[in-house]
Ligand SMILES: Nc1ncnc2[nH]cnc12
């Protein structure tokens with residue numbers, strides 16, 4: 001197949017996104033609109049100047065702009081508009097199920113209530129389900145550069161809303177903030193029946209992936225690229241079929257890989273791992289799901305069979321029920337047959 005045919009195939013197949021920070025889908029245009037609506041002055045003269053600033057050499061440089069950017073989110077309608085824009089965008093990419101993170105501490109610290117955040121996001125997700133046919137799960141993520149106590153306080157704030165929250169995650173500055181710092185809060189979340197995932201092995205060492213598995217007892221690893229440095233870890237991830245939510249464009253923009261041709265996705269697939277493709281923070285990293293598949297097909301020798309496998313993995317690794325998973329997988333196999 002030519003690269004164009006591979007991209008057509010990827011576009012035509014139904015797929016799930018499992019690693020998306022809703023605040024990272026805030027496009028510069030919407031950021032300026034919300035800033036104006038809320039009487040906030042951004043430290044950039046224009047949308048173009050803002051986009052120009054999106055040049056990062058590591059995770060922290062990105063996070064500094066990411067937290068600054070989210071300051072325009074003030075009202076329930078702002079959270080709705082943000083989420084609705086994301087859902088409309090992914091509908092065009094053939095995403096039929098999405099599992100999104102939100103970072104409550106990034107907003108609580110600015111005196112935006114948990115209620116304001118979750119009401120806006122959840123209303124848009126429900127509209128996405130009825131109007132666009134996109135099912136969803138919502139994941140509350142703890143900021144790992146903050147304390148264990150802050151995570152416990154956030155969980156307390158989330159208690160009235162637990163029927164809307166499917167799981168918890170762990171994100172923000174990885175180096176120096178190992179998963180073990182959150183062992184107790186994750187244990188409490190599991191007791192409450194929440195699912196658990198954590199960013200690990202993006203910039204941090206394989207040891208952080210081990211900690212996420214053994215101490216936090218996560219069901220998924222977000223990123224996990226650096227697992228490849230530890231053969232015993234790869235064996236563990238393969239044996240337990242732990243999903244890894246990999247984000248190619250993010251890895252390139254944050255210099256986790258030096259060039260897309262060096263991206264480890266095929267190594268991870270060949271090792272028998274349950275890897276998936278995701279966009280992470282699409283407004284900051286240059287694209288959504290199909291942009292990620294496009295850039296992969298242009299730069300690495302990926303095959304049609306591997307693309308179908310990645311789509312299968314996206315449903316298998318999701319937090320859909322077994323019945324829902326089977327329905328999505330059947331839809332995928334039917335689409336793959338005619339493509
Ligand atoms: N890629 C990423 N890694 C860690 N924290 C994040 N928060 C938003 N995107 C992130």
Ligand SMILES: [Zn+2]
Nearest residue numbers: 171199222280
């Ligand atoms: Zn992420």
